[in-house]
Amino acid sequence: MKFKTFLGLPLVYCLVFGGFSYAADNSLSVEVEIPRMNVAEYHKPYVAVWLEDSNRKATQVALWYDLDMKDNEGKKWLKDIRQWWRRVGRKSEQPFDGLTSATKGPGKHTLSIDLDAKHLASIPSGDYQLRIEASREVGGKEVINIPFSWPPKASDYPISAKGSSELGRVSIQLN
């Protein structure tokens, strides 16, 4: 068996303390639940996911928005993902290109954070938050903040949190 290092942790450590069978993937999977709303007019929410350090410096993870509208009309509402817009979205360089997808309806959706990705590999170690923000047209807004340390420690996982209105359960696995 080949020992692969995993963010400085031997694989065995991960297996013992994390109990994952897919350690070699070296990724975090984040399952985000979009709750079903009993409302007359429902639009799928805009959702942004990012990592943030204690100085508000952000690293983009994912953005779900209405990217199919003509003339980029869907971008008009990106500012309503307010915290994300302030930290990531409004920057003139668009770090969320390539990390975007269409909006998603009620249910559980999983996104994968590749820990070997170049833009993540350079993040300094420390205390971070994984922030998930949802903003729904003719609806509410909600942000879930999940504190965690970087690089991810196997013993911390799985992590879960729960929204109260626009977001349901969020659970994070280290693979």
Next chain:
Amino acid sequence: MKISRPFKVLISMGMLVGLSFNASAHRAWIVPSSTNLSGDAPWVTFDAAVSNSLFVPEHVPLRVKGLMVKDPNGNLVDVENAHTGKYRTTFDLNLVTEGTYKIGYASGGLRASWKDKEGNRKRWPGRGQTANDADFATAVPKNADELQVSQSYRTLETFVTAGEPSNKVFKPTNSGLELVPVTHPNDLFVGETAKFQFLFQGKPAVGVKLAFVKGNTRYRNEQNQIDLVTDKKGYVNVTWPEAGMYLLEAEFEDDLAQAPATKRTASYGATFSVLPE
């Protein structure tokens, strides 16, 4: 001193409005429909009026004349669809350039008050009137009782940003009372402390009296005015107690005026959108 025509209109508006920290005073304001925008070349619509209640147009409109818009590169650009109604002026602005726009009025001129022989209070320019500094000598009796002459400056503005906030529009013109951001006025959030510097004629303005009042005064009994004063370098910190649209009214005066004026007076008004967390 020569004053351009659009400025004269504002001077008259200044006379009409006056500027006071009395809670019941008329207040001039320009309120944008949004202050932070995303997407390609977004539009913003504005209301501009003078009223008691914030931000309810119920007194007189501000005029379109003299309105100036600076784009993020510092160039003057035009508004569209301007309309002046009974109580407010409305206009639209297309944010074709990314960054921060400044929208507002800046004016200045001599003004005087005195008592005539019958003991009646006189003003020049008269209420609602425009005037030219060149007419001062003929319009104002030099030896009148209680004659007070001031060199006045008036600024009223607001800010909107497409994409990332930028700072070029805040480059001081060194005329009147001006705000120089430490905290960008389109990056304000409840619970946070914003820091601004004030300049008068390009120099730090010490002891500027500032009053912040949040909108929707109609729906509460107290004004909840926040009173502050700039420090010895012209700086002020304000911590936003609630999210909402705030009006700032600031006043400054000194006695370093040139004759025939005996004092310099300056006012500055601006609207600030404070977003919820």
